[in-house]
Amino acid sequence: MLKIGALCLAQPTVLAPMAGLTDRVLRLLMDEMGGCGLMVSEMIAAEGLRRRNRRTLEMIVGLQTRTPQFIQLFGAAPEPLAEAAAIVSAETAFAGIDLNMGCPVPKVVRSGAGASLLQDLPRLAAVVAAVRRSTNLPLTVKVRLGFSQVNVMETTRIIEAQGADAVAVHFRLKSEGYTGSAHWDLAAAVKENLRIPLLGNGDIMTVALAREKLQIVDGVLIGRGALANPYLFREIAGQATEEEDLGVYVRRLGDLIVEHYPERKRLGKLKAFTRFLLLSRPGARSWKRRIFLSQDFMEARAFLEETFPCR
Ligand SMILES: Cc1cc2nc3c(=O)[nH]c(=O)nc-3n(C[C@H](O)[C@H](O)[C@H](O)COP(=O)(O)O)c2cc1C
Numbered sequence: 001m002l003k004i005g006a007l008c009l010a011q012p013t014v015l016a017p018m019a020g021l022t023d024r025v026l027r028l029l030m031d032e033m034g035g036c037g038l039m040v041s042e043m044i045a046a047e048g049l050r051r052r053n054r055r056t057l058e059m060i061v062g063l064q065t066r067t068p069q070f071i072q073l074f075g076a077a078p079e080p081l082a083e084a085a086a087i088v089s090a091e092t093a094f095a096g097i098d099l100n101m102g103c104p105v106p107k108v109v110r111s112g113a114g115a116s117l118l119q120d121l122p123r124l125a126a127v128v129a130a131v132r133r134s135t136n137l138p139l140t141v142k143v144r145l146g147f148s149q150v151n152v153m154e155t156t157r158i159i160e161a162q163g164a165d166a167v168a169v170h171f172r173l174k175s176e177g178y179t180g181s182a183h184w185d186l187a188a189a190v191k192e193n194l195r196i197p198l199l200g201n202g203d204i205m206t207v208a209l210a211r212e213k214l215q216i217v218d219g220v221l222i223g224r225g226a227l228a229n230p231y232l233f234r235e236i237a238g239q240a241t242e243e244e245d246l247g248v249y250v251r252r253l254g255d256l257i258v259e260h261y262p263e264r265k266r267l268g269k270l271k272a273f274t275r276f277l278l279l280s281r282p283g284a285r286s287w288k289r290r291i292f293l294s295q296d297f298m299e300a301r302a303f304l305e306e307t308f309p310c311r
Contacts, residue, residue, distance in 0.1 A: 002197060002218055002219045003197070004140060004165045004166045004197060005096065005137070005138030005139065005165035005166075006138065007038075007068060007095055007096060007138045009037035009038050009068070009219070010037055011035060011036065011037035011233070011236070011237050012037055012214060012218060012219035012220065013035070013036055013037045013038075013210065013219065013220055013222060013233050013236055013237070014036070014037060014038045014039070014040060014168070014199060014219055014220065014221045014222070015027070015036050015038070015039040015040060015222065015223075015226055015233070016040060016168075016201055016221040016223035016226075017040040017041060017042060017043055017072040017098065017100070017142070017223075018042065018223050018224075019042045019043050020042060020272055021042065021227065021272060021273065022039065022040060022041055022042050023041075023042055023059070023260075024061065024063055024256075024260050025253070025256040025257055025260050025261075025269070025273070026227075026273065027039045027041070027063060027065060027067075027069060028063060028065065028256055029230065029249070029252060029253060029256060030067065030226065030230075030233065031063075031065035031066060031067045032252065033230060033231060033233070033234055034066075034067075034233070034234055034237070034239075035231075035233035035234030035236065035237035035239060036067050036226075036233035037067070037068075037219065037233075038067065038068050038069070038070060038095075039065070039067055039068070039069045039070070040069070040070045040071075040072050040098050040221075041059075041060065041069065041070065041071045041094075042059060042072065043072045043073070043074045043100045043103065044056060044059055044060060044071055044072060044073055044074070044084075045073075045074060045075065046073045046074065046075030046080040046081045046083070046084035046085075047075060047080050047084075049073070049084040049087055049088070050080050050083045050084050050087070060088075060092060060094075062092060062093045068095035068096070069094055069095060070094060070095060070096040070097060070098045070138075070140065071088055071092070071094040071096075071097055071098070072097075072098040072099070072100050072142070073085065073088070073097060073098070073100065073131075074099075074100035074103060074108065074113045074114055075113050075127075076111055076112030076113045076116070076117075076123075077112070077123075077127070078123075078126045078127050078129070078130035078131070079130065081099065081127055081130065081131050082130040082131050082133065082134035083134070085097050085131045085134045085135040085137075085139075086134045086135060088135070088137070089134075089135040089136065089137050094137070095137070095138065096137045096138035096139065096140065097131065097135060097137050097138070097139050097140070098139075098140045098141070098142055098168070099127065099128065099131060099139070099140070099141045099142065099164075100113070100114055100142055101114065101115065101117045101118060101124065101141055101142060101143045101144075101155070102115050102118075102142050102143055102144040102170050102174070103115055104144075104174045104175075104177055109174070115144055115147055115174035116147075118143060118146055118147045118151065118155060118174065119147045121151075121154060121155070121158060124155060124158060124159075125158045125161075125162055128141060128158070128159055128162035128163065128164055129162045129163070132162055132163035132164070138165045138166075139163070139164050139165050140164060140165060140166045140167065140168055140199070141159045141164050141167050141168070142167075142168040142169075142201075142221075143155050143156065143159070143167065143168070143169055143170070144169070144170050144171075144172055144173055144174050145169070145170075145171055145172060145173050145183060145186065146173050146174070147173065147174045147175065148173060148174065148175040149173070150173070150186070152169060152186065152190055153189070153190065153193055156169065156190055156193060156194055156198075157193060157194070160194055160195065160196050164196065165196060165197075166196050166197040166198070166199060166218075166219075167194065167196060167197075167198060167199070168198075168199040168200075168201055168221050169187075169190055169198065169199070169200060169201060170182065170201040170202050170221075171183045171184050171186060171187065171200065171201065171202045172202060181202075181203060182201070182202025182203045183202075184200070184202065184203075184213065184216075187200050187213070187216045188216050191216060191217055191218075197218035197219060198217045198218050198219075199217060199218065199219040199220065199221050200213050200216065200217035200219075200220055200221070201220065201221035201222075201223070203225075204220055204222050204225050205224070205225040205228060205229075205232075205280075206225070207232065207235045207236050210222065210232070210236045211236070224276050227273065227275070227276035227277060228276040228277055228279075228280035229277075229280070230246070230249045230277070231245055231246075231249075244308075244309065244310060244311060246277075246308040247305070247308040247309050247310030247311075248310055249308070250304045250305060250307075250308045251305060251310060253270070253273055253274075254270070254301045254304070254305070257269050257270055257273075257297075263297070266297040267294065267295070267296065267300060270291075270297060270300055270301060270304070271291060271292055271294075271300070274291065274304060275292070278291065283307075287303075287307065290303045291304065
C-alpha cells in the first residue's frame, strides 16, 4: 500500500495536477467513477492564497469526496509558500500539499516559480524546508528531470532531506515541454536513490503501461491519459468498463459544468475536458468540427451525447 506521510492510499494511482482541468468538476467526476488513489488540484498561486484573492479562493472551495485531494501550490519564494501552506492546513479540508517545481510556462518560470526552482538548488531546498515547518499535512513535491540538463538525482535527494513525504517526477526536462517521450529509463535509478516514495509521471495512457511502471515506482501520476479514458483509474484497479460508460461520463460532465460554471465559461470548459477524449478516438476530425468549432454549449453538449449514447 502506498503511504504518503500518514495518509494511506487505497490505490497507487494519482490524478496529476492540470491547470484548467483538475478543477472541482473533474475531481468530482473522477471521485464518482472510482479507482483513483489521490487527486491533485490545479496549480494555485501561493501569493493569491496569502492575499486571499477572491478568484484564488473560488478555485479551492471544499469538495466532499471519498478520494483524498491534495492542493498544488506554486510560488517562487519560501515565505509566501509557507504562509499559503499554513492557510491550507488551518482553513481547508485538503488532505495534503504538493509543490509545483515543474511548470514550464514562460510567465511562471520568469517569476521564479515552477521549473525555475530546478535551476536554483539552495532556493529549492529553502522552499521545501519552509513549507515543511509550516504544515504537518502530507507534503509532496513535483519536479521534472531537470531544467535543460538532468539533475533529478540532486533535486529529489534535497527534497527528501528537507522533509517531503514523497516526490513526483515527470520524466521530461523543462526544455522538452510536452514533446517527445518521457524518459522512463531513468526511473529505476531515481527510485534507488530515495527512501521516500517515488511517484512516476509521463505518457501513461493504458492499463498495461500503468502496471508496467508500477513495477518500478511506488505510484503513478496520470494526467492526459485520465482525460482520454476517464475510466483508466478504475480499469487499473481491476474493474471492467463498457464503451457505453462514456455515455454516462459525458452526461454527468455536462451536468457538473452547468452546476459549477456560469454560462459564459461552459463551452470552453466542455471543449477542454473532452479534447483528449475525442482526439484519442477514430472520428476525431469530424468531432473537431462539431465540438471544437462550436459556438454554443448546448449544441456541443447535444452532439457529445449523441456521439456517446447511453442505454
Ligand atoms: C493542460 C495541462 C495542464 C497542466 N497543468 C499542470 C499544473 O498545473 N501543475 C503541474 O505540476 N503539472 C501540470 N501539467 C503537467 C501534468 O501534471 C503532467 O506532468 C504531464 O501532463 C505529463 O503527464 P501525462 O503524460 O500523464 O499527461 C499540466 C499538463 C497539461 C497537459
